[in-house]
Amino acid sequence: MMRGMVSSAKAKFLQGSVLNVVRILLSTIVSLLLPRFLVHRLTTAEYSAWVLILQLSAYVTYLDFGMQTAVGKFIAEYDASGDRDAARQTISSAFFVLALGSLLGLIVTAVLTYWVPQIFHQMPPDLFYEVRVGLLCIGVSVCFMLPFSVFMSAFTGLQQYTYPTIFSAVSRAVTAISLVLVVFLHGSLLQMAWSIAIVNVVTALAQVYGWKRYASERVPFSLFYFDANRLRQLAEYCGILFIWTLTTVLISGLDTTIIGHFDYSNTGYYAVAGSATNFMLVLTSAILSPLLPAISFLQASRTPGQLGDLLIRSTRFGVVALLAFGLPLLVGGYPLLTAWLGSSYAAKSVLFLDALVLGNLLRQIGLPYTLFIVATGKQRFATVSPVAESIVNIILSLVLARSFGALGVALGTLIAAFVGLAAHITISMHYTQSTIAIQRWRLIRHGVLRPALAIVPTVLLLPFWRRYSLWPARPDLLAAWFIATAAILWWVGLTSTERLQVMQEVQGRLGRLAS
Numbered sequence: 001m002m003r004g005m006v007s008s009a010k011a012k013f014l015q016g017s018v019l020n021v022v023r024i025l026l027s028t029i030v031s032l033l034l035p036r037f038l039v040h041r042l043t044t045a046e047y048s049a050w051v052l053i054l055q056l057s058a059y060v061t062y063l064d065f066g067m068q069t070a071v072g073k074f075i076a077e078y079d080a081s082g083d084r085d086a087a088r089q090t091i092s093s094a095f096f097v098l099a100l101g102s103l104l105g106l107i108v109t110a111v112l113t114y115w116v117p118q119i120f121h122q123m124p125p126d127l128f129y130e131v132r133v134g135l136l137c138i139g140v141s142v143c144f145m146l147p148f149s150v151f152m153s154a155f156t157g158l159q160q161y162t163y164p165t166i167f168s169a170v171s172r173a174v175t176a177i178s179l180v181l182v183v184f185l186h187g188s189l190l191q192m193a194w195s196i197a198i199v200n201v202v203t204a205l206a207q208v209y210g211w212k213r214y215a216s217e218r219v220p221f222s223l224f225y226f227d228a229n230r231l232r233q234l235a236e237y238c239g240i241l242f243i244w245t246l247t248t249v250l251i252s253g254l255d256t257t258i259i260g261h262f263d264y265s266n267t268g269y270y271a272v273a274g275s276a277t278n279f280m281l282v283l284t285s286a287i288l289s290p291l292l293p294a295i296s297f298l299q300a301s302r303t304p305g306q307l308g309d310l311l312i313r314s315t316r317f318g319v320v321a322l323l324a325f326g327l328p329l330l331v332g333g334y335p336l337l338t339a340w341l342g343s344s345y346a347a348k349s350v351l352f353l354d355a356l357v358l359g360n361l362l363r364q365i366g367l368p369y370t371l372f373i374v375a376t377g378k379q380r381f382a383t384v385s386p387v388a389e390s391i392v393n394i395i396l397s398l399v400l401a402r403s404f405g406a407l408g409v410a411l412g413t414l415i416a417a418f419v420g421l422a423a424h425i426t427i428s429m430h431y432t433q434s435t436i437a438i439q440r441w442r443l444i445r446h447g448v449l450r451p452a453l454a455i456v457p458t459v460l461l462l463p464f465w466r467r468y469s470l471w472p473a474r475p476d477l478l479a480a481w482f483i484a485t486a487a488i489l490w491w492v493g494l495t496s497t498e499r500l501q502v503m504q505e506v507q508g509r510l511g512r513l514a515s
Contacts, residue, residue, distance in 0.1 A: 044265070056257070061142060064245065076156075090234070092221055098147040099147045102147055105143040119260070122263075123264055134192070141198075174202075179192055179195060250393060251420075254397070274352075276336070276349075280322065280326045304433070313498065314372070330358070334350045335470045350467065352406055356410055362417040363417040363421060392420075450492060454489045460481075
């Protein structure tokens with residue numbers, strides 16, 4: 001019976017990974033096409049202003065308090081035990097908390113709107129009005145969306161990913177189409193903001209529709225309801241997650257804002273590098289995020305040693321994904337950016353891209369461990385890593401930005417990522433041994449260094465590498481680099497069992513799509 005549970009959880013994890021990758025790929029198509037259109041239709045100053053509007057309005061999402069993660073975890077547990085009433089209490093209480101968070105978000109949005117001229121004093125003054133009103137429109141719509149995010153978390157807990165995949169792809173497509181139409185008709189930044197705000201409101205309502213049709217039987221919901229015990233449970237679980245959320249703001253959430261203050265002219269170029277880096281991050285996260293509900297489902301039936309073995313395999317799988325998506329960005333950053341946005345943006349963004357890709361490669365090595373400890377509710381023992389990384393990042397970013405502008409912020413991210421990963425390995429893993437028993441050197445050797453051998457072809461290519469060229473090396477050398485890197489990732493980075501599982505899941509998914 002236990003073997004059947006493990007097999008089922010593994011199948012759901014692989015299914016979730018594949019569907020998440022499909023969702024991200026569909027969204028990425030939109031993400032690639034939209035900036036290409038905008039940078040050729042907007043001036044550099046306008047595009048930088050648009051990036052800052054989106055960044056500032058996104059701060060409201062940090063008032064999630066970790067509720068989406070908590071709802072996914074607890075619903076996975078209650079669904080496994082068949083406790084529908086506990087699931088109802090959890091999602092309803094979470095909705096109530098996020099409704100309060102949205103009220104706080106309105107205050108945050110109003111304050112940021114008022115301080116736009118003071119924060120971005122290098123911005124052309126004629127953009128202040130549009131940025132302020134645009135920020136207010138999108139910020140209010142994001143506040144409206146915030147409580148409704150719990151309905152997508154219900155799908156995560158149930159390990160049902162089909163509707164979220166379709167929902168995300170359609171939402172991104174509608175957003176992009178609305179922006180393209182506004183810009184094509186020579187609309188202003190303010191009109192662009194209004195189109196985003198309208199789509200956000202419709203998106204929030206569509207999340208309710210999806211829950212009502214596909215998840216309400218297993219996860220009931222009551223409006224204007226909250227349970228004191230569930231609120232206490234959510235607060236205990238989310239307390240540390242909220243600290244993690246704050247550290248996320250300090251690690252990456254303030255980068256664009258800091259650059260807008262110290263080096264406004266490079267804001268758009270840095271945002272381009274950040275978008276390219278996010279391609280690597282979201283794909284890796286899509287592959288690994290189903291671990292959270294899967295581990296929540298399995299934790300009661302697995303020993304700490306077994307969880308440790310699972311962590312090694314998950315880390316190895318994650319590093320393979322990171323390198324598969326990250327190494328091409330490092331080697332071919334300039335031609336990729338040129339093909340995407342043109343040589344002007346590529347030349348000014350590629351240095352930022354290199355630093356951000358290296359920094360996030362280091363940081364995301366610890367993602368599987370983070371998902372494991374969140375799934376097992378032990379996140380309070382691993383707080384030192386994000387706190388240390390956030391402190392180092394914000395200090396270095398502010399100091400280096402004064403002298404080096406946007407590049408200084410990118411370097412701060414790289415250095416802080418090394419600090420965060422080191423803190424995870426040397427400190428956090430020591431305190432979670434009772435839950436996830438693992439030999440750290442074994443994790444490094446089998447989970448990290450084994451797939452990291454795929455870096456060797458890139459190192460060997462460096463003497464022949466041309467950064468600012470559409471061909472970063474001779475075609476025959478690039479072909480050899482690609483084949484060698486892919487072969488090492490597949491044949492060395494993964495075990496024979498893991499290769500078989502991946503092939504079976506992909507083949508099965510393609511077969512179902514074809515039928």
